[in-house]
Amino acid sequence: MLPIKVDCPVVGIYFFIPYLLELGIIDIIKQCKLPGSSVINNVSACLSMLALKLLGHERLGTMDNYDAEPGLGFFAGLSLLPKATYMCTYSCRTSEQMMLNFQKQLLQKFMVEQPELYGGDCINLDFHSIPHYGTESEMEKVWCGAKHQALKGANTVFAQDNKNNMILYTRADILRKEETLEVKKFVDYYKSIKKEITETLVFDCKFTSYKILNDLDIDDIHFVTLR
Incomplete structure (x- = not known):
């Protein structure tokens, strides 16, 4: 697979990836079987919410300001971050x-x-x-x-x-x-x-x-x- 180049408005969030891997947070998300779908798995859903927090936003409703940025979507393993509606209703699928x-x-x-x-x-x-x-x-x-x-x-x-x-x-x-x-x-x-x-x-x-x-x-x- 050839490397691709994508611009990211806030590249600093990628500095957290080694920390997430070192602490095994990805594995914990998988073990806890948090909600996911065939399009957005549980790891991508959680990383999408984390991306917004790392950008300094408290409310998931502000996701609409960033859901057209491929550089942020790649952080969560997606082409783009999910829409605000998906993120704001995610908690309804958890217990x-x-x-x-x-x-x-x-x-x-x-x-x-x-x-x-x-x-x-x-x-x-x-x-x-x-x-x-x-x-x-x-x-x-x-x-x-x-x-x-x-x-x-x-x-x-x-x-x-x-x-x-x-x-x-x-x-x-x-x-x-x-x-x-x-x-x-x-x-x-x-x-x-x-x-x-x-x-x-x-x-x-x-x-x-x-x-x-x-x-x-x-x-x-x-x-x-x-x-």
């Missing part, structure tokens, strides 16, 4: 267990290959709401701190290493009636990776219930609540 398994395998790999990134003595846990402005939204109302009001949207939780701000755990679409259980779900998840939790968990005093705080105390999980 909660699929994503938990994916982030678990990534975290296990990162902790082995780059342990210096996870040396914090505390883990911060907090909810983050994502407003949904659809006129026929069936989502629950959640408190949006940035808007200072309750809006329909998705409630998500994040666990973050306090030293280097590395994300340890995420989960989305949390119902209000299940919010108090999130800290226990994180503990179970993190124990499946580290076996023992030596870090101190830090969260708001309304993050969970007194009963669950008592359970954490019984399990010898150290925590600090913020008022």
Whole structure:
């Protein structure tokens, strides 16, 4: 096959390819069996989303600004990056267990290959709401701190290493009636990776219930609540 020359508006994203290969991220995507199709396999789908993040964009909807650039498509193993509609609906094809398994395998790999990134003595846990402005939204109302009001949207939780701000755990679409259980779900998840939790968990005093705080105390999980 003869070499071809293609212009790329942001060639810097290609410098990440050795890093992706060294960490085995491509293999993890394949093992987790993330969604794909006969046209766009799961690796190309994930690399397409990664390309947009490496370009510095938070929203997948901005994909339309780059889906006519072959140089960016090649990064994901495609002739062109997928359309924004495909990228924005990709999460609808995934399951909660699929994503938990994916982030678990990534975290296990990162902790082995780059342990210096996870040396914090505390883990911060907090909810983050994502407003949904659809006129026929069936989502629950959640408190949006940035808007200072309750809006329909998705409630998500994040666990973050306090030293280097590395994300340890995420989960989305949390119902209000299940919010108090999130800290226990994180503990179970993190124990499946580290076996023992030596870090101190830090969260708001309304993050969970007194009963669950008592359970954490019984399990010898150290925590600090913020008022």
